[in-house]
Amino acid sequence: MDRRALIGSVFGASAALSYGVTVVIGRELAEAHLAPADALGLRFGIAGILLVALLLARRQGVLAQPGERARVFLFGAAGYAVESTFFYSGLARGTAAAVTLLFYSYPAVVTVADLVITRRHPAPRLIVALVLAAGGAGVIAAGSGEVDITSAGVVFSLLAAASFAVYLLAGDRLLRRTDSMRIAAGTAVGASCSLLTFALVRGEFHVPADRWWQLLIYGAATASAFVFMFAALRQLGSQRTSVLLTLEAVFAIVLASLILDEGLSTTQAVGGAAVLVAAVIISLTPLRPPVETAAEAP
DSSP, rough: OOOOHHHHHHHHHHHHHHHHHHHHHHHHHTTTOOHHHHHHHHHHHHHHHHHHHHHTTTTTSSSOOOHHHHHHHHHHHHHHHIHHHHHHHHHHBOOOOHHHHHHHHHHHHHHHHHHHTTTTTHHHHHHHHHHHHHHHHHHHHHHOOOOTBBBHHHHHHHHHHHHHHHHHHHHHOOOSOOOHHHHHHHHHHHHHHHHHHHHHHHOOOOOOOGHHHHHHHHHHHHHHHHHHHHHHHHOOHHHHHHHHHTHHHHHHHIIIIIIOOOOOOHHHHHHHHHHHHHHHHHHHSSSSSSOSSOOOOO
């Protein structure tokens, strides 16, 4: 492995680890019944501030390219805010492992939607990947009792995957001129604004004093995940970075086991392995020429 690939792999694995931390922190906050708008609004607000500060420190522009500024903000305010709320709601009703593994069915959703839109015939290995993803998600859901994930948790997790797929497809077509780091900063700020506004309008904004340290880690881990992911993109490109990001599920499962004492049944492990293998196959079979983008985790 050459030096560039090694450095890029470290960056990609670090991004996956950071995303795994956000899953575990989100699970803890959801179990503590912290409202999604409160937890996620502050998470993305902290991440947005850190990302904007990084852009300013590097003397880069903060705003998206003219013509895409409103889109970037709305992608966060409407798209990412909705997806993250579904994912957080899933964490309130299921273990970090089950929710994360179900969420990783989103590459299959993206593939099916893209094939329908472009009317292209799928390659044989894509068909295998889609079967693995669907079968694995079904096994995870069927093998989960009430202790692992409820029926509502399964629905919320799959809704998060579906909404994230829409987010990726729309971003691929509507955000072509703005670089990834500015999209990340704008998306985080947009999501924070909509979620915190929702919480304040409803008059329900409340964060217990003993949860602030978790929220700071939640936001910082989100920002570091973006930074490491885009650093990996520059070294490896989108295809290999996307494969490395599937490590998020592994890190989330390990951290949940160590910190939350959550286990994973054999049946779920088999289903999860099928979903992740499908994600890797899809990542290695790009539908279009590679662009500077990679799947952002929740």
